[in-house]
Amino acid sequence: MNATVSNSRRWSIVGLLFVASFINYFDRGTISVALPLISADLHLGPEIKGALLASFFTSYALMQLPMGWFADRYNLRWLYTGAFALWSLSQGLTGLAAGLGMLICFRIMLGVGESIYLPGGTKIVSLLFSPKDRGLPSGIFDSGTRAGLALGAPLTALLIVHYGWRKMFVIVGTGAIFWLIPWLMVFPSTLGSVKKREPVGPPAAPASWRYVTFNRNLVGICLGFFCFDYYWYLLVNWLPDYFVTARHLTLLSAGVYSSLPFFVFGASEPLGGWIADRLVTLGWDETRTRKWIVTIAFLTGLLLIPAAWAENSTTAIWLIAGASLVGLATANLIVILQCCAPENEVGVWTGFENFAGNIGGILAPFLTGLLIQKTGSYLPGFVLAPMVLVAGLLAYWFVVGELKPAEGTRAEHSHSA
Numbered sequence: 001m002n003a004t005v006s007n008s009r010r011w012s013i014v015g016l017l018f019v020a021s022f023i024n025y026f027d028r029g030t031i032s033v034a035l036p037l038i039s040a041d042l043h044l045g046p047e048i049k050g051a052l053l054a055s056f057f058t059s060y061a062l063m064q065l066p067m068g069w070f071a072d073r074y075n076l077r078w079l080y081t082g083a084f085a086l087w088s089l090s091q092g093l094t095g096l097a098a099g100l101g102m103l104i105c106f107r108i109m110l111g112v113g114e115s116i117y118l119p120g121g122t123k124i125v126s127l128l129f130s131p132k133d134r135g136l137p138s139g140i141f142d143s144g145t146r147a148g149l150a151l152g153a154p155l156t157a158l159l160i161v162h163y164g165w166r167k168m169f170v171i172v173g174t175g176a177i178f179w180l181i182p183w184l185m186v187f188p189s190t191l192g193s194v195k196k197r198e199p200v201g202p203p204a205a206p207a208s209w210r211y212v213t214f215n216r217n218l219v220g221i222c223l224g225f226f227c228f229d230y231y232w233y234l235l236v237n238w239l240p241d242y243f244v245t246a247r248h249l250t251l252l253s254a255g256v257y258s259s260l261p262f263f264v265f266g267a268s269e270p271l272g273g274w275i276a277d278r279l280v281t282l283g284w285d286e287t288r289t290r291k292w293i294v295t296i297a298f299l300t301g302l303l304l305i306p307a308a309w310a311e312n313s314t315t316a317i318w319l320i321a322g323a324s325l326v327g328l329a330t331a332n333l334i335v336i337l338q339c340c341a342p343e344n345e346v347g348v349w350t351g352f353e354n355f356a357g358n359i360g361g362i363l364a365p366f367l368t369g370l371l372i373q374k375t376g377s378y379l380p381g382f383v384l385a386p387m388v389l390v391a392g393l394l395a396y397w398f399v400v401g402e403l404k405p406a407e408g409t410r411a412e413h414s415h416s417a
Helices: 007-042 046-062 064-073 076-094 100-114 117-128 135-163 165-186 216-245 251-281 286-309 313-340 343-375 379-398
Strands: none
Touching: 007 046, 007 076, 007 100, 007 117, 007 135, 007 165, 046 064, 046 100, 046 343, 064 076, 064 117, 064 343, 076 100, 076 117, 076 165, 117 135, 117 313, 117 343, 135 165, 135 251, 135 313, 216 251, 216 313, 216 343, 216 379, 251 286, 251 313, 286 313, 286 379, 313 343, 313 379, 343 379
16 A cells, blocks of 8 residues: 555545546447447448457457556556557547548557556555455446446437537547546656565566466466456347347337446445455455455346346346346455455456456357357356356355465566656
């Protein structure tokens, strides 16, 4: 924890991270809403549309490890500033794209810039708060992503209706740049600049990829987060289609009802973190407390199974909202990593975690679509996802050990940008 940052200032930073996370998911989702119009204007077929959508996730996933490494070693004020500016610029330039090649290029740039969100945010919270107090701020900053999904689609549609898809991208991209003003005013200029200290014990090894600490905790965190993100990306990718195709709702109604689970998911994140923080402060064992909250949250995901069975659409919608209480786990998953990672490797560990999660994000929509094609029903996919999620508990209970930092690289290098 950085004692030189005042309490009001660190919570202001958390608030700014929430807004950045909101913008992050808002920006990445605009292409989905605009895709029908883009396809008509540029004459894109289904395969080309798939390639366009995949271009973002390819660069986003591949940049997780490098961005996490940067977050551990460079000044976070300027690293986050540069990444945010890159993704906002890419978003704005998308509206000026003359053809498919430029569109794909800007989506790749967007993925590179947006890759800072989880490694950077997790690292910043770990520097600003002590372990027992990290649940609430972790939940708050990450819940912005869920709010971005819930509000992003209708706002994007509104902008497209009034201004067209090209101006929508320009407005969203250039408008986001104003976030940098309070960020640069509030964020400390030295936070994240790693200073040299006298080594204790054997000579320090130079920081490099070869000296990332690999142990059972990192493996367990990656396996568990893979399962978590498999479930999450099923909701993100298939809920609107499910409501229209299986529940026969109008497109507008499907959009509204799809936002409800994201609101529940987002509201649950800081709540789950706050509950764990309070219990740990009262003297409860941190390892068991956070793992049990993760367990309870993951088990609520099983409500997705009766939701698929329900004959009544209203019942199904409320069961899916209940299945979104999985969000209670999110802040605690972040804190588990923060507690287990060596202090100077929180960023790169988060990169590994989110890379594994994005593999789940790639597999979930693909396997669900395959099951729907083979069976003609959403039920198998809606059964598989919560089962994968619950299987993740095995990793958190039996692979991840006590929530205490591993002994990482002793070297701390001074980098300021």
